[in-house]
Amino acid sequence: MSPPTKLEFAVQMTCQGCVEVVHKSLKDVQGITSIEVILDAEKVIVETTLPSETIKSLLEKTGKRAVLQGMGSSKVPSHLGAAVSILDTGSEMIKGVIRFVQSDEKSCVIEGTVDGLPSGNHTLCIHELGDISQGCKSCGDIFGEGLTEKVKGILRELKVGTDGRAIFRFEENQLKVSDMIGRSTVIHCGTVNPSKSAGTDQDKRLVCGIIARSAGLFENPKKICACDGVTIWEERDKPLAGGNRSNLS
Incomplete structure (x- = not known):
């Protein structure tokens, strides 16, 4: 099995109820070793051996949109690339x-x-x-x-x-x-x-x-996409040519 990595997701959250729903969606999932939900920053940090697409799918089953913003090592504190x-x-x-x-x-x-x-x-x-x-x-x-x-x-x-x-x-x-x-x-x-x-x-x-x-953990604080001026949530839903960004982000 490959080593765990930390994944940083931006997740739309507005209240403590959102935090509880998000935490529940990831709790007790095999392959997830830690979960941190930060309401004020609308961030979810997951340490896992699962693919990021799997984690994103679990988060979005709550009805909230999720965007992967950074990845990092679970083994060392510094970002290695x-x-x-x-x-x-x-x-x-x-x-x-x-x-x-x-x-x-x-x-x-x-x-x-x-x-x-x-x-x-x-x-x-x-x-x-x-x-x-x-x-x-x-x-x-x-x-x-x-x-x-x-x-x-x-x-x-x-x-x-x-x-x-x-x-x-x-x-x-x-x-x-x-x-x-x-x-x-x-x-x-x-x-x-x-x-x-x-x-x-x-x-x-x-x-x-x-x-x-690409960005490591906490290296991508943007809320607006620099390429076309839309929010990350709007960018998240824009289709790629011949495909759907919601399946690929």
């Missing part, structure tokens, strides 16, 4: 978000939710370049390909059912967040053969996105 990759290039049907947080000096927790994938087994990879100017074809080769027998950039095989959704969370010990920022995340159709994939796999790249630095 976090990143996010929005998968929205390469397919109008496939959308997703992958998050990375450095849990200690040696380990990185990677978690994500991707919708619209074809059923079957696919492979999550890190590619060398953060270039999507030509779609997923310009992301370069898989990171670390040809350097060692175990290719660092081949992360995990995803098993996708008929609903087209992949939810995952795992620990990675070969890469750090700092290694991945500025590169790209690509999901390949089928299983990747590291000895044959260099430069020959472009037609099998289903969806991709650049990996960018």
Whole structure:
């Protein structure tokens, strides 16, 4: 099991009754080790081994909107780095978000939710370049390909059912967040053969996105989205092209 991380959610709350409802929605859930609800700041801090999408779904079953604002380590007090990759290039049907947080000096927790994938087994990879100017074809080769027998950039095989959704969370010990920022995340159709994939796999790249630095715990106090001036709650409900932000935030 991957180590726990702390997740910081903005949750709409107006009274002590809201606090009690939110706390009850998370209490006694296996995989959650601590819950802190801060009414004045409209924040909920959860220490958990569950994916952030699972926690957000539990919070929103209360009828309140929730937005993930930061991730951090449960092991060390200082922030060691976090990143996010929005998968929205390469397919109008496939959308997703992958998050990375450095849990200690040696380990990185990677978690994500991707919708619209074809059923079957696919492979999550890190590619060398953060270039999507030509779609997923310009992301370069898989990171670390040809350097060692175990290719660092081949992360995990995803098993996708008929609903087209992949939810995952795992620990990675070969890469750090700092290694991945500025590169790209690509999901390949089928299983990747590291000895044959260099430069020959472009037609099998289903969806991709650049990996960018994201906020750690308490590093994102915004209530207004700088890109278009709307509140985080309005931004939370705006649809992505071909998808729904409410499934991907």
